[in-house]
Amino acid sequence: MAIQIKVINDLEVKKLQKLSLQTFNDTFSAQNTPENMEAYVSEAFQLTKLAAELQRPDSTFFFIYTEDQLAGYLKVNIDQAQTEDIAENALEIERIYVDKAFKGQGLGKRLIAKAITIAQEKNKSSVWLGVWEKNEPALGFYKKLGFQQVTSHSFWMGDDEQTDLIMVKTLK
Template sequence: MKKRVEECQLKDIELLQKVSIETFNDTFKDQNSPENMEAYLLKAYNLNQLVKELKNESSMFYFIYDEANIAGYLKINVNEAQSEQMSHDRLEVERIYIRKEFQGKGLGKYLIEKAIMTATDLNKKKIWLGVWEENKKAIRFYHKIGFLQTGTHSFYMGDDEQIDLIMMKVLN
């Protein structure tokens, strides 16, 4: 398998939107009401919102490719772009999604490695993320690669308040 990571550009915005909606929907639609899913997708993945996030110099989006196919994406944040107030020595993995047909190929781990490399290049000491407490598969994955739970925060799926575990990894 030939995999590669490329930074998303403004010209990729519609593709980013498509992959974002597809992967989020595939991951969470079975555990949430259609109304809450639709409300969240409209808020988080409308083109104006994605353009704003993509133009933020403290956020970076990357596509991961398997051969010539976009297999998923990663969004990382530093400084004020982090979704929680964190010190400037941290990098947040805000979104990491792999399309269903590409799961189980190690691409998620590859994207985490990209995030760690970026954090190291930016002299960050820790990398963190929020993961829904009901997403047991993801929680196991993050534990396996050295993330530890350090807290929780609320995440709103439409009008449904859900709890995300804050997980952190100290970098060497």
């Protein structure tokens, strides 16, 4: 199976938006109201916002392809682009999503490995991410890969205050 991970460029912002909306809805719509989902995605995945995020020097987006089919994406942040100051000298995985049609093929592991490689290249000592406390498949996945919960924070899905668990993986 030919798997490729490629940096997303500015011209691919509409493709990024479409995949973001699709994977976010697939992941969270069953456990959230349509109103709260719409309130969140209409803000988080606006074309202008995504285009601005693509321009940030300390953020990088990647598409993952399998057999030339777009299967998911990853967003990593370092330094000032991180959404929170969780760990010293860390890289943040802000978004990691695999299209439901491609789950179970090891693509999530490949994206995590990509993030770890970037962290190591930039001499970071850890990688961290936030994951919704009710997203059991993701929690199990991250734990299996050596991430440990260190704290939590509030995440607003529309008017619903939810809890994200903050998980860190220390690098050798």
